[in-house]
Amino acid sequence: MIGFNENDVKLLRCPTCREKLEWKGTEHRDGRLFYGALICMHNHTWRVESGIPNLADRQRLSTKDQLMDMVYKFLAPIHDLSVTYLLPVLQYPDAQASRYNYIQAMELDGWDESDGPKKILEVGVGTGANIPLIAHAAQNTNDLEIWAVDLNANMVEICARSNADMCKDDSSLRLALADAHELPFADSTFDRVLHVGGINIYRNAAQGLAEMARVAKPGTPIVVVDEGLDKTRDNTFLHELAFLWLTSMDEFTGAPEDLVPTDCYVVSVKNVMRFYYCMVYEKK
Ligand SMILES: C[S@@+](CC[C@H](N)C(=O)[O-])C[C@H]1O[C@@H](n2cnc3c(N)ncnc32)[C@H](O)[C@@H]1O
Ligand SMILES: [Zn+2]
Structure with a gap:
């Protein structure tokens, strides 16, 4: 299984505005972030599917x-x-x-x-x-x-x-x-x-x-x-x-x-x- 966890999100930045990202979605049972979205303070939203964030603008x-x-x-x-x-x-x-x-x-x-x-x-x-x-x-x-x-x-x-x-x-x-x-x-x-x-x-x-x-x-x-x-x-x-x-x-x-x-x-x-x-x- 691929995936990243809550700690990893701290390293991620919004590719559009470089601000920090926040996780909104469902966790997999072992703490992996699986389906959902990463959202910055400007509401730029990046989807996450099967543990892979799509962070390309x-x-x-x-x-x-x-x-x-x-x-x-x-x-x-x-x-x-x-x-x-x-x-x-x-x-x-x-x-x-x-x-x-x-x-x-x-x-x-x-x-x-x-x-x-x-x-x-x-x-x-x-x-x-x-x-x-x-x-x-x-x-x-x-x-x-x-x-x-x-x-x-x-x-x-x-x-x-x-x-x-x-x-x-x-x-x-x-x-x-x-x-x-x-x-x-x-x-x-x-x-x-x-x-x-x-x-x-x-x-x-x-x-x-x-x-x-x-x-x-x-x-x-x-x-x-x-x-x-x-x-x-x-x-x-x-x-x-x-x-x-x-x-x-x-x-x-x-x-x-x-x-x-x-x-x-x-x-x-x-x-x-x-x-x-x-x-x-x-x-x-
Ligand atoms: C020739 S392949 C090399 C793949 C791998 N690094 C290797 O050594 O086998 C080039 C890769 O660069 C990716 N690529 C091209 N432009 C890119 C970009 N602007 N940002 C991220 N990846 C890009 C392509 O999708 C492709 O997978
Ligand atoms: Zn942003």
């Missing part, structure tokens, strides 16, 4: 956002298959091994039981393929909460299903529908933030980076991965062609170092796959 989406949302709606059932089988054909290493490269950049293995509770956020979680890897890398952490948001309801539904074992009674996974441009969380909430695979098509990537920095605690690695061709490798004409196809909807390719907010600095930029950069930045 869809009126603010651009036409391209809506188009991409439609694309992801149909892509959702085949997303994992295409990542697992198509990407390796294009760039050789297997997708799982490549995911380990950027999970390592999150520096999760340094935590142990003596550390206090830790909260990790994945923005644009998709079908949730990173979730088990994050949980495994942070397995020594005593009290771990993984929060994950995505704009697309089908993706979130598959994520919930495929990570169902993390959503049992001692649930450590909280899922929500949200727009990466308006994250529904209080400032300085998370100990790590990850984003993979969407920022190059965002309507405003600078705003997406600023939002991740806002909700991250200062000094926490914020890891961003998306399409960027590794120019240090021998790229054949076929690689160049495949990259062009892969990035045909992108606003830009390569790490958005120039768009990082002024109160942050870029820690590192490297390619974790032939076609994907990994940029780490932190709030000062």
Whole structure:
């Protein structure tokens, strides 16, 4: 079962006005908030169904956002298959091994039981393929909460299903529908933030980076991965062609170092796959 509890609501903020939210609805028997609504002091109302709050203000989406949302709606059932089988054909290493490269950049293995509770956020979680890897890398952490948001309801539904074992009674996974441009969380909430695979098509990537920095605690690695061709490798004409196809909807390719907010600095930029950069930045 997926879900969040009364305590979790304290971290949530109205995406429209950033005010605190109050729960109005029915609780599930073990204290999970299941069906109802989250309402702010300005009466902005966000529905919660089956333990998943819908905190995306869809009126603010651009036409391209809506188009991409439609694309992801149909892509959702085949997303994992295409990542697992198509990407390796294009760039050789297997997708799982490549995911380990950027999970390592999150520096999760340094935590142990003596550390206090830790909260990790994945923005644009998709079908949730990173979730088990994050949980495994942070397995020594005593009290771990993984929060994950995505704009697309089908993706979130598959994520919930495929990570169902993390959503049992001692649930450590909280899922929500949200727009990466308006994250529904209080400032300085998370100990790590990850984003993979969407920022190059965002309507405003600078705003997406600023939002991740806002909700991250200062000094926490914020890891961003998306399409960027590794120019240090021998790229054949076929690689160049495949990259062009892969990035045909992108606003830009390569790490958005120039768009990082002024109160942050870029820690590192490297390619974790032939076609994907990994940029780490932190709030000062
Ligand atoms: C290529 S998938 C990557 C999924 C996952 N992070 C992974 O590594 O497998 C990109 C995801 O970003 C989501 N997305 C796109 N624009 C978004 C936005 N503005 N806010 C939140 N999620 C968004 C899409 O719905 C999709 O699930
Ligand atoms: Zn509000």
